[in-house]
Amino acid sequence: xxxxxxxxxxxxxxxxxxxxxxxxxxxxxxxxxxxxxxxxxxxxxxxxxxxxxxxxxxxxxxxxxxxxxxxxxxxxxxxxxxxxxxxxxxxxxxxxxxxxxxxxxxxxxxxxxxxxxxxxxxxxxxxxxxxxxxxxxxxxxxxxxxxxxxxxxxxxxxxxxxxxxxxxxxxxxxxxxxxxxxxxxxxxxxx
Amino acid sequence: xxxxxxxxxxxxxxxxxxxxxxxxxxxxxxxxxxxxxxxxxxxxxxxxxxxxxxxxxxxxxxxxxxxxxxxxxxxxxxxxxxxxxxxxxxxxxxxxxxxxxxxxxxxxxxxxxxxxxxxxxxxxxxxxxxxxxxxxxxxxxxxxxxxxxxxxxxxxxxxxxxxxxxxxxxxxxxxxxxxxxxxxxxxxxxxxxxxxxxxxxxxxxxxxxxxxxxxxxxxxxxxxxxxxxxxxxxxxxxxxxxxxxxxxxxxxxxxxxxxxxxxxxxxxxxxxxxxxxxxxxxxxxxxxxxxxxxxxxxxxxxxxxxxxxxxxxxxxxxxxxxxxxxxxxxxxxxxxxxxxxxxxxxxxx
Numbered sequence: 106x107x108x109x110x111x112x113x114x115x116x117x118x119x120x121x122x123x124x125x126x127x128x129x130x131x132x133x134x135x136x137x138x139x140x141x142x143x144x145x146x147x148x149x150x151x152x153x154x155x156x157x158x159x160x161x162x163x164x165x166x167x168x169x170x171x172x173x174x175x176x177x178x179x180x181x182x183x184x185x186x187x188x189x190x191x192x193x194x195x196x197x198x199x200x201x202x203x204x205x206x207x208x209x210x211x212x213x214x215x216x217x218x219x220x221x222x223x224x225x226x227x228x229x230x231x232x233x234x235x236x237x238x239x240x241x242x243x244x245x246x247x248x249x250x251x252x253x254x255x256x257x258x259x260x261x262x263x264x265x266x267x268x269x270x271x272x273x274x275x276x277x278x279x280x281x282x283x284x285x286x287x288x289x290x291x292x293x294x295x296x
Numbered sequence: 297x298x299x300x301x302x303x304x305x306x307x308x309x310x311x312x313x314x315x316x317x318x319x320x321x322x323x324x325x326x327x328x329x330x331x332x333x334x335x336x337x338x339x340x341x342x343x344x345x346x347x348x349x350x351x352x353x354x355x356x357x358x359x360x361x362x363x364x365x366x367x368x369x370x371x372x373x374x375x376x377x378x379x380x381x382x383x384x385x386x387x388x389x390x391x392x393x394x395x396x397x398x399x400x401x402x403x404x405x406x407x408x409x410x411x412x413x414x415x416x417x418x419x420x421x422x423x424x425x426x427x428x429x430x431x432x433x434x435x436x437x438x439x440x441x442x443x444x445x446x447x448x449x450x451x452x453x454x455x456x457x458x459x460x461x462x463x464x465x466x467x468x469x470x471x472x473x474x475x476x477x478x479x480x481x482x483x484x485x486x487x488x489x490x491x492x493x494x495x496x497x498x499x500x501x502x503x504x505x506x507x508x509x510x511x512x513x514x515x516x517x518x519x520x521x522x523x524x525x526x527x528x529x530x531x532x533x534x535x536x537x538x539x540x541x542x543x544x545x546x547x548x549x550x551x552x553x554x555x556x557x558x559x560x561x562x563x564x565x566x567x568x569x570x571x572x573x574x575x576x577x578x579x580x581x582x583x584x585x586x587x588x589x590x591x592x593x594x595x596x597x598x599x600x601x602x603x604x605x606x607x608x609x610x611x612x613x614x615x616x617x618x619x620x621x622x623x624x625x626x627x628x629x630x631x632x633x634x635x636x637x638x639x640x641x642x643x644x645x
Contacts, residue, residue, distance in 0.1 A: 137326050144328035146617035223424050229605030231422050244631035262316045273308035
């Protein structure tokens with residue numbers, strides 16, 4: 106992560122915060138749509154699948170944009186008094202989030218490609234296959250997509266718990282770095 | 297913003313636990329973990345398995361089959377019904393599969409009453425129309441739930457299970473009558489294959505037409521008693537179609553039938569009256585047969601909801617259920633490919 110800007114920002118940039126909350130809503134919706142569509146044979150199954158694919162591609166594009174902003178603007182430093190294991194957990198979880206945000210849509214896209222399905226977004230718009238048709242690849246990617254969805258949701262629960270812990274128990278300003286709303290902190294020259 | 301020492305309070309921790317707990321519970325509810333009665337794709341696919349368990353690596357139903365390739369030649373008449381390119385006059389490549397409605401790929405051909413045809417037509421706009429049709433004129437039951445109950449009843453050891461099922465779902469009587477009285481033939485090429493389910497065709501002006509369709513064979517069906525078919529080899533249908541297509545392409549006319557207002561579009565166990573308007577929209581030509589193990593249809597899921605823009609699902613609940621169950625079958629069998637080995641490594645000429 107580069108800190109190209111002078112000094113460390115106190116909050117994530119407005120663009121990063123908007124993207125965080127937008128992607129958060131999209132991913133949580135996506136995970137619920139995913140487990141819902143896999144659990145039923147009623148006509149809602151087809152409706153949920155038709156939402157799952159374009160939403161996945163939207164998340165992929167937003168996550169790539171977010172990665173660019175993260176590399177350009179960096180992230181506010183964690184409080185100096187935060188115990189080292191918690192700092193490590195924070196850094197690892199953010200790394201895992203980027204892997205999953207970008208990886209899950211690609212795995213899903215690859216899985217449909219390996220199955221030989223047309224990849225229809227909406228209104229007849231189609232994406233090209235990114236992998237050759239292959240039963241072995243399909244089986245591997247299907248397993249990855251399925252199990253990583255639960256890993257992803259568990260990570261989100263952990264993330265929410267940690268964010269609330271910062272906001273309500275430690276009250277150390279970490280939650281405010283990503284909180285929605287205008288910047289009140291005058292000591293944030295990076296913005 | 298520096299943390300200030302505060303008296304320890306349990307409240308925030310309880311709140312955090314509650315947020316995480318409610319989130320996890322909502323997720324589990326959506327996934328159906330609190331709803332054991334929910335009809336899942338897994339339940340349907342499990343219920344299809346024969347008593348000895350499923351044939352690993354194979355489709356969970358219609359497990360015995362053989363691949364074909366060929367052409368669909370549209371005559372242009374279908375453009376009045378749907379804007380899909382597949383109805384525009386022209387020739388489009390086809391991949392398909394003749395099959396038998398059995399979960400056991402090793403059974404003798406003469407023992408299976410229902411025969412099927414899976415079809416994938418590709419058009420230059422990148423779209424596909426996939427379907428899976430059968431030679432019965434209607435489905436045994438009216439709803440996916442009833443189909444699951446039929447599978448459960450027919451696999452049950454309860455002596456009265458089927459009798460009780462038939463009492464609750466009298467529509468199955470029609471299917472029983474068809475199975476008993478309809479003639480058997482000695483060839484896939486003599487079968488009429490029907491979509492069974494209804495779909496909505498959308499034309500260029502946006503007008504919707506609820507339709508079913510059939511593939512009507514050019515070959516004249518010759519009735520052969522099942523006792524006679526039983527004397528032929530266990531794979532006589534596959535051998536016959538290989539020889540037949542080897543000596544000349546086989547053809548079917550694709551006929552689209554439109555529903556009248558009030559017809560039972562949501563219930564595939566009910567045939568529509570014979571006088572409904574039909575349109576012949578083109579000809580399917582089967583040019584080449586290939587064994588499934590190495591054939592091009594092996595890894596194709598003939599999911600009837602893979603539709604071009606211009607055709608969509610109707611109020612018939614079956615295509616969604618079939619799509620969910622076919623995908624589950626596909627997910628399982630692609631993970632079991634080692635149990636259904638290819639006979640060559642794909643280096644065939």
